[in-house]
Amino acid sequence: MKAFLLTLLAQLCSASLVPEREKDPEYWRQQAQETLRDALRLQHLNQNVAKNLILFLGDGMGVSTVTAARILKGQLQHRKGEESLLEMDKFPYVALAKTYNTNAQVPDSAGTATAYLCGVKANEGTVGVSAGVTRDRCNTTKGQEVTSILRWAKDEGKAVGIVTTTRVTHATPSAAYAHSANRDWYSDGEMPLDALEGGCKDIARQLVENIPDIEVILGGGRKYMFPKNTSDVEYPQEERHRGTRLDGKDLVQAWHDAKPAGKVAKYVWHRRELLALNVSRVDFLL
Numbered sequence: 001m002k003a004f005l006l007t008l009l010a011q012l013c014s015a016s017l018v019p020e021r022e023k024d025p026e027y028w029r030q031q032a033q034e035t036l037r038d039a040l041r042l043q044h045l046n047q048n049v050a051k052n053l054i055l056f057l058g059d060g061m062g063v064s065t066v067t068a069a070r071i072l073k074g075q076l077q078h079r080k081g082e083e084s085l086l087e088m089d090k091f092p093y094v095a096l097a098k099t100y101n102t103n104a105q106v107p108d109s110a111g112t113a114t115a116y117l118c119g120v121k122a123n124e125g126t127v128g129v130s131a132g133v134t135r136d137r138c139n140t141t142k143g144q145e146v147t148s149i150l151r152w153a154k155d156e157g158k159a160v161g162i163v164t165t166t167r168v169t170h171a172t173p174s175a176a177y178a179h180s181a182n183r184d185w186y187s188d189g190e191m192p193l194d195a196l197e198g199g200c201k202d203i204a205r206q207l208v209e210n211i212p213d214i215e216v217i218l219g220g221g222r223k224y225m226f227p228k229n230t231s232d233v234e235y236p237q238e239e240r241h242r243g244t245r246l247d248g249k250d251l252v253q254a255w256h257d258a259k260p261a262g263k264v265a266k267y268v269w270h271r272r273e274l275l276a277l278n279v280s281r282v283d284f285l286l
Helices: 004-017 025-042 063-076 111-116 149-155 193-197 203-207 251-257 271-276
Strands: 162-165 217-221
Touching: 111 149, 203 251
Parallel strands: 162 217
Antiparallel strands: none
């Protein structure tokens, strides 16, 4: 009971520390536009329109991590290391970004993913929502959803995709499509009863339903897509890999069924299946 009260107190205190203006997505969008205008005044930048845009993110990849990688690369080549260059060091333009949550000096993946994909800073542990949402509180979510660059691209008729080395429902990729008061609500099996009764959706379900025409989705976390205790196709004997869903939904099948008639949708779970695909004949890939 004491631990619960302390947790509740911490949430209330952190929520009250966020200035009201920072809860408004427009505050962050205006800041972004001002920063961009300042940058354009300082130097002549390439203002052509890109045909394609790929965002690469190394989770937790700050300056010290990049420095360590640069040194390791050099030492693997039997040199001291510091004099080495990463490919990104050779880019014509580089920049630094400030990373923090509206209620935390040291940020987490959810709030920072919301910032760089949606352009809006948010509270720690929340994803795809403004700072008006308090972590774990489903009833603060409605009306606070913010959309991502993936959604904007889709609305412009462009093909989009998400590729990750972690779960596709992880905080970092999920900011592209989901809106959740808790980054850990991977399936309904991880959600508290009040959130389910409040109408909040788990992140895996949002992946399938929010933007159903994402062309490419590649990553892990398939157990959150299947009914509870469903044996995993790759690790059938391991309990920790079994399905977690309480609603009985097979989201892989739901993903497939939602595709338009005449379109080819392929679900693959093994590298050999991926390499065997004729990508020119596939419209959607999971």
